[in-house]
Amino acid sequence: xxxxxxxxxxxxxxxxxxxxxxxxxxxxxxxxxxxxxxxxxxxxxxxxxxxxxxxxxxxxxxxxxxxxxxxxxxxxxxxxxxxxxxxxxxxxxxxxxxxxxxxxxxxxxxxxxxxxxxxxxxxxxxxxxxxxxxxxxxxxxxxxxxxxxxxxxxxxxxxxxxxxxxxxxxxxxxxxxxxxxxxxxxxxxxxxxxxxxxxxxxxxxxxxxxxxxxxxxxxxxxx
Numbered sequence: 674x675x676x677x678x679x680x681x682x683x684x685x686x687x688x689x690x691x692x693x694x695x696x697x698x699x700x701x702x703x704x705x706x707x708x709x710x711x712x713x714x715x716x717x718x719x720x721x722x723x724x725x726x727x728x729x730x731x732x733x734x735x736x737x738x739x740x741x742x743x744x745x746x747x748x749x750x751x752x753x754x755x756x757x758x759x760x761x762x763x764x765x766x767x768x769x770x771x772x773x774x775x776x777x778x779x780x781x782x783x784x785x786x787x788x789x790x791x792x793x794x795x796x797x798x799x800x801x802x803x804x805x806x807x808x809x810x811x812x813x814x815x816x817x818x819x820x821x822x823x824x825x826x827x828x829x830x831x832x833x834x835x836x837x838x839x840x841x842x843x844x845x846x847x848x849x850x851x852x853x854x855x856x857x858x859x860x861x862x863x864x865x866x867x868x869x870x871x872x873x874x875x876x877x878x879x880x881x882x883x884x885x886x887x888x889x890x891x892x893x894x895x896x
Contacts, residue, residue, distance in 0.1 A: 674868040688722040709768025723779035733790040765812035792838030824884030838886035
């Protein structure tokens, strides 16, 4: 996504914040550090990003599903534990919420702006047919509620802005790799394919869509 935005002639400047080093050799990109478990780092990142001008687009791409052998999606309620719940809620819901807290106020006014965070179809309560994956499902459902709530408050002063969740599809990354053996090849996206889909969806969203969750193909996902 960063490379595609860097190649876009409509994009002037990009601030890319992450825990690990970002390739700052890309045109227009300024790299910076952020830790979603450290609100001070989030606040500092927002100030740095907006120090020269208001922002038009903020994308939160953080997420956690598994970690080593100790943290895996639960197949049964028997596998639930506090540590797993806390870790997934911290990264998938609380972290993006704190980013919204500090970045929404520095978005440009009186023009279309967008705050987007990666969500997941399995976070849909209405679409939950298989069960399992308790912590991940619940953390993404919590994220969707947070985004909806942010959208209501944000619209009072930024009526032209959009706050949305995005489902990238099943992407061939380390996050999903252990769970894609049964995914049809045409349903497993490369990171670039997914990024292209999402950038197209974001471009098409309008203020009436604010608060919604949208799949890679532009379809709305129920809460």
